[in-house]
Amino acid sequence: MNSPAKTQRDAATPLSGVALWHQICSEARNAVTQEPLLGALVHGGLLHHDNLQSALAYRFALKLQSGEMSEQLLRELADSAYAQRPELVADAEADLRAVYERDPATHRLIQPLLFFKGFQALQAYRIGHWLYSEGRRDMAYFVQMRCSEAFGVDIHPAARVGGGVMIDHAHSIVIGETAVVGENVSMLHSVTLGGTGKADGDRHPKIGDNVLIGAGAKVLGNISVGRGSRIAAGSVVLHDVPPCKTVAGVPAQIVGDAGCTDPAFAMDHLIQVTGAEEKDG
Known part of the structure; x- marks a missing residue:
């Protein structure tokens, strides 16, 4: 039943x-x-x-x-x-x-x-x-x-992961040694929080609270993803992401606001495109 x-x-x-x-x-x-x-x-x-x-x-x-x-x-x-x-x-x-x-x-x-x-x-x-x-x-x-x-799922034991985290499907998740994942983060399968090469030391991403990371996204290097931001599926993020923004693409660029204060709870992966953006595209 x-x-x-x-x-x-x-x-x-x-x-x-x-x-x-x-x-x-x-x-x-x-x-x-x-x-x-x-x-x-x-x-x-x-x-x-x-x-x-x-x-x-x-x-x-x-x-x-x-x-x-x-x-x-x-x-x-x-x-x-x-x-x-x-x-x-x-x-x-x-x-x-x-x-x-x-x-x-x-x-x-x-x-x-x-x-x-x-x-x-x-x-x-x-x-x-x-x-x-x-x-x-x-x-x-x-x-x-x-x-x-x-x-x-490969999470280095030195990584720091907050509470209230959801890893959906969870196939091929990689979280590196110096990565930090905040509270109430949601991520889907095939997400990588990795480095950019052979550099030692602090070399992995810092993910803020309430962030939503789409399937297949790669966040690389000692960069920060601000609280309440969204990373679109398949994106490669190489630079800091401000709070409450949506980034998408390879390499990822800011494409708009996150649409709400808590994307990890809303689980909304759609990117709203304005009329002007549609015309430019």
């Missing part, structure tokens, strides 16, 4: 903490009723856990285990990360709400937790970043490697 579209009330519900977890469990029980063949997956991934923290740690270990690192060791690693850095759980909650509120294909909170590699890869990166900040760099690189192998 197809899931109904989210209602306006559903999309606007700012659940967190215990209330969020109760909603997840309610959805999980309904999912098992509707599709009993998924019972083991749903129970193991969600219903056998007491809270979101435990479920996230289990999922991290299950997806990244390999012949080189057991599920048990990875689970202990994740449990330590969440125990020492409770803000990792808060960031995961914000990421989960971001996917639910911004992705029209997401009708339930359990979808990102169980099925969406963008959300799961982002939580794996967050544990890798914790390891890196603790000085456990080789283990952080291992997590980065396994995240790339399992999800096709």
Whole structure:
């Protein structure tokens, strides 16, 4: 049976903490009723856990285990990360709400937790970043490697990524070592936040809050993308982008205002062309 579209009330519900977890469990029980063949997956991934923290740690270990690192060791690693850095759980909650509120294909909170590699890869990166900040760099690189192998998402553990981030589809995402991604950013598949060559040091983009980055966009070099801006799909951005602007093209140029203060929430990728611009074109 197809899931109904989210209602306006559903999309606007700012659940967190215990209330969020109760909603997840309610959805999980309904999912098992509707599709009993998924019972083991749903129970193991969600219903056998007491809270979101435990479920996230289990999922991290299950997806990244390999012949080189057991599920048990990875689970202990994740449990330590969440125990020492409770803000990792808060960031995961914000990421989960971001996917639910911004992705029209997401009708339930359990979808990102169980099925969406963008959300799961982002939580794996967050544990890798914790390891890196603790000085456990080789283990952080291992997590980065396994995240790339399992999800096709390559985020350097030294990169800094804020909360409330949505990576939609998430295929071939690359975020470099000195990149910074602000709060409440949305990006689609095949986005690269990279360097421009072999230069060392601070060499990757700084993305402001509430920015929307379209599919296939490449943002290269130690440049800034201002708060509330939009980067059109397929663009190559090589220079600073002011706040609340839309850039498009190769190389990218400013083509207008962003159209709203929070493009990452609106998820509007259309570029409005004025009559004068149409005539010039």
